[in-house]
Every structure is written in C-alpha cells, then in structure tokens.
Amino acid sequence: MNNVKDSMKLRKITFFPPFIILALLVVISFINKEGFLGLVNTINNWIIANVGWGASILALVITLTGVIAIFTKFGDVRIGGENAKPEISNFTWFTIALTTTMAAGVLFWGPAEPIAHYMAPPTEIYGVEPLTPEAMKFSMETMFLHWTIVPYAIYTVPAVVFAFMYYNAKKPFSIASEMAPLLGKYAYKKRTMQIIDAITLFSIGAGMAGSVAQGFLNISGGISKITGLPSNPQMWLVVGIVTGLAVVATSISGIQKGMKHISNINVYGYIVFLVFLLIFSNAPFLLNLATEAFGGFVGNFFERILTTGAAQDSQWPQWWTTFYWFSWMAWAPTSGAFMGRIAYGRKIKHVLGLYIGVCASVSMLWMTLVSGTALWTQKSGAADLVASYERGVENVPYDMLASMPFGQIVIVLFVILIFLSLVTACNSNTIAMAGISTQGISPESPDAPNWLKLVWGAVAMGLGYIMVSIVGVDGVKIIANFGGMFAAIIMIGATVSLIKLILNHKRYDMTIEGAKDTVFGEPEESE
Secondary structure, eight states: OHHHHHHOEEOHHHHHHHHHHHHHHHHHHHHOHHHHHHHHHHHHHHHHHHHHHHHHHHHHHHHHHHHHHHTSGGGGOBTTOTTOOOSSOHHHHHHHHHHTTTHHHHHHHHHHHHHHHHHSOOHHHHOOOTTSHHHHHHHHHHHHHHHSHHHHHHHHHHHHHHHIIIIISOOOSSGGGGTHHHHGGGTTSHHHHHHHHHHHHHHHHHHHHHHHHHHHHHHHHHHHHHHOOOOSHHHHHHHHHHHHHHHHHHHHHOIIIIIHHHHHHHHHHHHHHHHHHHHHSOHHHHHHHHHHHHHHHHHTHHHHHTOOOTTTTOOHHIIIIIHHHHHHHHHHHHHHHHHHHTTTTSBHHHHHIIIIIIIHHHHHHHIIIIIHHHHHHHHHTSOOHHHHHHHOGGGHHHHHHHTSTTHHHHHHHHHHHHHHHHHHHHHHHHHHHHHHTEETOBTTBOOOOHHHHHHHHHHHHHHHHHHHHHTTHHHHHHHHHHHHHHHHHHHHHHHHHHHHHHHHOTTTOTTSTTOOOOSSOSOOOOO
16 A cells, blocks of 8 residues: 555646646735735626626536436446445435535525525516515525536536546546546547646636635624624634634545544434424425425526526626536536545446435425525514625524524524535545545545645635635635636536447446457556
C-alpha cells in the first residue's frame, strides 16, 4: 500500500489553474470590494442574458436521456462486471445518495422559496397575481420543477457514464471519463484530461461556494433564533470555520467511517422532522395542494422547463430556474465521479432508478410537507413569512417552526440537520476534488492525500463566506452561475456519451471475456 501511495502525485496543471482563480477571487474581494462586485455582476449579467436558454434546453435533454436509459439494454449492465458485488449496503447507499446531492439546498430553500414565489410570482409571464390562491398553486408547482426529477437526472447522467468508464472500461479517475465515448481516442490524451479536470475543479469549487454560503445563512439563522445573537458576518465566519473543520475531518475518515454514519443519522433526522410536520401542520391541506400542483407540474412540464422570459422581458426565469439548472450542473461532474464510485456492483438501471426515481420522490415528499407547511403557515396567519423573507431568507424556516407546537425543540433539530447535510454534501465533493487533483487514483487505491482535501475544503468555505458576506443571498446565485456555465460543457459531453453507451456499450466494456480496447489505447500520464 505504501508503494501505491508513494506513486501518487499532484497533477499540477489540473490543480493550479482553478485553485489560483478561485483563490484570487477571495483575495480580490478583500483588496477591492467594489471592483469585485463589479466584476462578478458583469459576468453574471452576461451569463443570464446570453446562455440561460442553453441551460434550459440542456436540462430537458438530460432528463429525457436519463429516464430513457433505465429501459434500455444498457440499463441491465452491472457496474464492475457481472461478478461485481456492492461494497456498501443498500440503505447506506441510499442515505449517502440522498444527503450528498441536494440535502443542504432543500433545507435552505424548501421553506423559503415557496414564500418568494407566493409573494412575487412572475405575473408578466403567467398572469399570476401575488398573494393569491393561484400564486400558492404556482409556488408549489415551481418547487416540484426545481427540486425533483430534473436535478436528479442532472446528477445521475454523468454518474452512470463515469461509473461504467471507470469500472467497466478500466479508465482513469478523471472527469474525462464522463465524456470519453463522445471524445473517443482523444479522451485520455494528457492535455484533454488536464483541461476537462481543471474546468471541473473550478466549477465545483464555485458550486460548493454557493451551497456553503446558503448553509452559513441557514445555520446562523437558527442560532440567532435560539440564542438571540444577530445573524451577521461574524457569526457566518464562526459557522464557516466549524463547518470546514467537520468537512475535512469526515472526508479524511473516508466513506466507510465518518461519512456513512453522518449520512445515516441525517436521514433518521429527516424522517423525524417530516413526521413532525405531518402531525402538527395541516396534512389535508398539504396533500391536497401537492396533488393539485403535481397536475400542473406534469401538464406544463415542457413549457415551464423551457421558459426564458424573453417575450415578456422578464429575468425571473434566469434568477430562479436557470440558477437551479446551473447550480446542479456545477456540482454534477464531481458528484458524478463520487456517485459513480459508490455505485460499484449495481446495475445501471438501479443507479438511475435510485436517483431519478427514489431520491426525486423523497424530494417531492419533502416539498409537499416542508414547502406546503410554509404556505399553510402564511395562509392561516400563524406567522407572517412574507415579512420574514423580506427581513432575510434565513428567517423563514425558523419563524415557521416557532409558530408550531414544540417549535423551539424542532428548531434545534433543524439546525443540526442543516449542519450534517452541509458537511455530507461538501465532503463527498472534497473527496472527489482531491482525487481528480491526484495522479495514481485507482479502484485498488481510491483515496487522495489528505492535505488536498484540506485545501479544497478551505477554498470552498472561504469563497462561500466571501460571497454571502459581500453580495448577500444573490451571491449564492451568482457564484453558482459561474460554475454551472463551465460545467455545462461537460454535461453536454456526458449526455451525448450516455446516448452512445445506450446504442453500443459493449464496444467499451472491458469486463466482457476477450474484450479488447479498440477505441482509446493507453491513457497518457497527466501531470
């Protein structure tokens, strides 16, 4: 084992460009705040104006491709070969899958986003007036669009391509593997792998920064509600340091130890929280509203996913829907590498089914109960969550819970869930980022040096703190747009690659007896 570890070394050209760019953003923000704000706003406005339409089309194509793949012959392929056995239990696989994808996000936006759409729907696009029954239905439909099948398809498509190429095609631990069937003989050229992996590291660095920023806000809002201390940059800094230490500690401990236990505890906490809402909220209202909204979500799915607001000169789709598509895409290539790694021994259709089917359904249940409770709280007059949102997004969940029986106790549980969710989501990507930065990663020796996990964890935490303390909640969206725009290039490659595998996966499968690599040749060393 020592010899294997000694053979590992830093991929300098892959590591340093994204690290330097992300670190420079942090430095510039301290040196010249106004210049920093001008730079990020200019870039973000360009992204919104010029490439938002592409994100919408790509999200639709990814979703359709992921669903279709379940029912093809490729879906019957077992990752690692016919004799491969899973390394983790089904329950642990499910808990890690659920908590490493959108968990931190649903805790932040689950209560707050429906209030935003209820108080300020895009009247200019859909004719829905604020604070009306139509706005309430529109709000829940939007939660289903943003948080169920589409984001999970975005995560899963690169995951299954990576898993197949890494375990079945026996190719390197590189994001290039997610695009390899498209790129063919060029996929594992040194320069190709360096460029693709560097883009990925920048994308996920930015994407993680957006997620940790919203996590800082949410945790601080809870601490403020419990202690009376103000939720301000000083508190966000303390929360960031504690979270960063926990992320690095659990990523160093590995998947089978700290991460496994935190994920399991997290899911049990979700169950307790959802049961509490089911009992103490208005269950008939929640279920009736969700049923009605689901009909609108399904019936208007294609129109809603492709809405850009151009005809009405509205930026609402860009600041909400496009933000989510870019946010998921920023995480997806790196999450795909991690999710593909833990899918060993399972069939492709089971991987797709778990994420696109089971996890998306759990997310829909979450929105039914959590978002529905927020809307019921506003509708019933138990609390003015519109005013809470206007004071700061992080106030919404805590004012909602405070209006319910045993609210102060559940607020403590909610804060713990946010912390654990943020740690689990970030350490999976820290593990993957460190692996991408290291030459010599293989199924036999899958763990990168611990110092790299520390570096990437610190960069994401630092940039997240900067964005939320200087730009506020819009900073969460801006930094996610940055990462997602670049990651979209990889997502295009992953989607086309999945289509090619659906059509002829045997061409690439080296686990078949007598198989020979006639496509790629030997990968070049990538420093």
